[in-house]
Amino acid sequence: MLNALMMVSNAFISLSYFIIASLLLLPFLKGKQKTPLVLVTILVFFSCALGHGGHVLLLLEQGHQTRTSLLLPLQVGIDLSTAMIAGIYIALRHSYASLINGPLLLTQTQDQLTETLDVLAHMNENLESMVQTRTMALSKANEQLEYEIAKRKQAETASQQLLEQSEQQAQLLRTVIDSTPDWIFAKDHNFRYIFVNQGYASALNQTPEMMLGKDDLELGFPEELVLGNLEQGREGFRADDQRVLAGQIIHNPHDPATDANGSLHIFDTQKFPLFDAKGQIFAVLGFARDITRHKQAEKALQESEGRLQAILDNSPAVIYLKDTEGRFLSANRQFQTIFRLSQTEIVGKSNHDIFPPALAAAFHANDQSVLQAGAAIQWEEEALQEDGLHTYLSLKFPLFDADENAYAVCGMSTDITERKQTEVALQQSEAQLREKARQLEQTLLELRRTQTQLVQTEKMSSLGQLVAGVAHEINNPVNFIYGNLIPAGDYIQDLLQLLALYQQHYPKPLPMIEAEIAAIDLNFIVADLPKLLSSMKTGAERIRQIVLTLRNFSRLDEAERKTVNLHEGIDSTLLLLQHRFKAKPDQIKITVLKDYADLPLVECYAGQLNQVLMNLLTNAIDALEEKYAEEPTQIALPTIHIQTEQLNSEWVRIQIADNGAGIPEAIQPRLFDPFFTTKAIGQGTGLGLSISYQIVTETHGGKLQYQSTPQQGTTFVIDLPLRHLHKSHGK
Incomplete structure (x- = not known):
């Protein structure tokens, strides 16, 4: 009786380890859990499964023989190896966990499974120790039957405890399997369920017990999904199960199935054959993960990409995508139409495969500039087409992956050839208009x-x-x-x-x-x-x-040019303006300082020159009165300083300076323009300085210049030749 209990418990524990190892092996084969630690974990569980299976074989042989055979040392060796591998696994487990700084398995269920496996491994060690002890006792019992009878009750008690522990382990394993949302199931040769986890049963609004012994049709799955549709060339669940029972491993990443509400879901399904102790396939073990939302997202993305491609194809701009080596990844319809290439003829080609060497080199250099800058850059690029050279305004920008590394260059180019031609024509037209405007301006100036x-x-x-x-x-x-x-x-x-x-x-x-x-x-x-x-x-x-x-x-009697004394003209003008220099209740007193040099007689039109002096002195008086009106306490001594000097044997100079309001910088460029004035209406004609400029420069061939600082004063400088030079000077 004890041997039978031990055989059952070891067989159940061996099957549990085998199932757990299979559950870990599936993600490992799919590439989701390919880490050294996961591989070690799988080996440990398969080793434990073999160890307990060996116990079953040992007990079977001992049931037919009265003495211990070579299987006992072999089993002890397997147990020791299993213990050694488990110890190494436990030691490496903590070190590896500290290196990766995270969970050993990808999901919370697998973490719980690991903890459960630790408990099972510990219980397995205890069980193996107890089994080894009991085996030695049974060996001695062969020689001492009376001692075996005396100790039978104690062994039965220990076996009962082991059985209870095995049941607890099985229950814990079941809890772990039922906690996963994935569908986990096993079918026999008749395609009837012999194992179903809670996640699968809940999806069909049933319990695992209700599903056991039934096939897919009895559970309500559509016949088309179970048996397939020959007209559409689609196989069903049953065909996959038959292949697995024949020894194949099936992976169907797009497996349709319905839930209790009749809603069609898409599953990523994997099916493996289960072997009994004799190596015969007795069942199909399946794992199915609901990927409906993922598929829906993929479909939406594909639709979005389709709409985007339609937009790009209908765009008048040339749009293309290149990798970091300059090879085309895609191009829109406009690109294909212009260069008469299909998408397949473009993808994978470089600039040098499509464009002339010079243009290809320029395009590649621009692409590399974008990648190096890591930002969008705009150029004007040229491309040779069948009807000639076209100019494009190209905007290129890099595309980045999740690690912020540039992996491609996206370009959008708009044909601006007609615009450039229009700009050239417009520039030519503008040049002609500017020339006409200049001529009109010159004519207006002359007028x-x-x-x-x-x-x-x-x-x-x-x-x-x-x-x-x-x-x-x-x-x-x-x-x-x-x-x-x-x-x-x-x-x-x-x-x-x-x-x-x-x-x-x-x-x-x-x-x-x-x-x-x-x-x-x-x-x-x-x-x-x-x-x-x-x-x-x-x-x-x-x-x-x-x-x-x-x-x-x-000088009415002196219309012709004559030699005159400039100082007489200055004094005459000052005498006429004497009334504006005197202090009155509404008028400031202006001091006139004269600094005359010994000047020779100057050949000039005395009357016109006196008019210039009158205009300049009048403006100086106005500037002083303006400043006094704005700041009556700021100007201590309003002064006009008149200075003459002989520059050389050919030229003399007259300077008229005031410490008045000065000339604002904004109006200085227009100071000598005809009819330009800053005075109120009725107070100025805008002709004084313009006429003075003409008299000095054009009539006398001299120069009229000024220096002015706002709020500090202005100085006008008249340079006159001693003799008529028969030429005029510009501003």
Whole structure:
């Protein structure tokens, strides 16, 4: 009885180890668990299965013989080898786990299985020790039957404990197998289930016990899935089972099956033959993993890729993909149409296989630049087509794998040949338009100059006539007054001398005369009358000087170029502006500093040059008043500094500087443009500086320049040749 129990327990334990080893072997063969530790684990379990199987054979032989045969030492050796392999496995297990810093098996179920196997290995060691002890006892019992009888009860008790432990191990193994969501099952030669895990039974809304002894048709699977469809050339479950029972290993990565709700699922199924102790196949062991979602995702991805390819093929741009070596991986329809190549003729080819050497080298260099930069780059590239050389605007960017390593270059090229041709034509048209615009601008400038010259001529003519007329009209009465002042003075002196004689010879005048002398304050009249005549003479002289200045300023009688004294023109202009230099309640006092050098006479148009001086001095006065209006306390001494100097034997210079508001930088380039002014409407015509520039540069062949700093002041510089040079200078 004890031998029978031990044979049953060892047979069950051997089968359990064999099943566990098979469960580990399947992922290993599929490549999902190919690690040294998994291989060692499989060997350990197969070794344990062989060890317990050997115990069964040993007990069978001992049941027929009365003495121990050579199988006992052989079995002891196998047990010791198994223990050694298990010890090595346990030792390596912890070291390998620390190196990979993670779980030894891929899933939580396999972790639990490992723990269970550790417990089984420990229990196996105890069992083997107990079996070895019992075997030795049985050997001695052959010689001492009485001792065996005495110890039988003790052995039966130990066997009962071993049986209970085996049942616990089997129950634990069953729990591990039932915890996996995969379908695990075994079928006999009649295709009826002899083993089903809980995951499989739950999917069909049944229990494992309800499924045992039934085949696939009885469980409700469609006949088409079980038996196949010959018309469609599709085999079913039964054909796969027959092959496995014939000794084949079946792997079907796309195996359809229905669940309890009739929903069709796709399984990755593997089936292995199970062998009995005699090496005969007695069952089919199957493992099926539901990959429906994975297949659905693959299908969706394929559909998405199809839609993307359709978009790429309908794009007018040339789109292509190359690997890091420059070989084409794919190209859209536009690429194929332009270069008259099919997809199969493009894939795997390099740039040099499709394009001329020069273009191929340029394309490859651009591709490598993108890979090195690791970012998108845009170029203009040329490609030779049947109708000639085309220009493409190409955007290329790298593609990266999960480790952020570039594995390909994607390019999108748009034909811009027509645009480039249009740009060239547009540039040519723009050049022609610019030339026409330049000519029109030159014409407009000439018209403006002509206009300003006419305005200046008319202005100067009118001003000269006005000034000359006023001077003439004033000059006549002034000359009359001035000419009569001398004899009037002589007459007054004679009368005063006569009065003195009367006072000397008639010291006592009549009372009426004395009263009149007191009334008119004769003594004051006698003392003040010469002063009054002197003041009148001074006034007449001043009027004569102003008249002369007006005549000098207008130079109406000097229309031709003549040699003149520049200082006289400057002084005449200052005299006319004298009223703007004096301090008034609403006007600042301006100090004029004159720094004259000894200048020779200059050949010029004096009237026009005086107009230039008038414009520059007027602008300087306006700048000082503007700054004073903005910052009345910031300008300590408003000053205009006039300086002359002889540069060399050919040129003289006049500088007019002020410490006023300065010229803003924004308007400086347009300072000499006709009709340009920053003054309010009615206060400026915009012709002063433009006319002055023409008079200095064009009429006199000189230079008119300026230096200005905002809020610090402006200096105008007039360079004039001593003699007419018959040429003009630009700005």
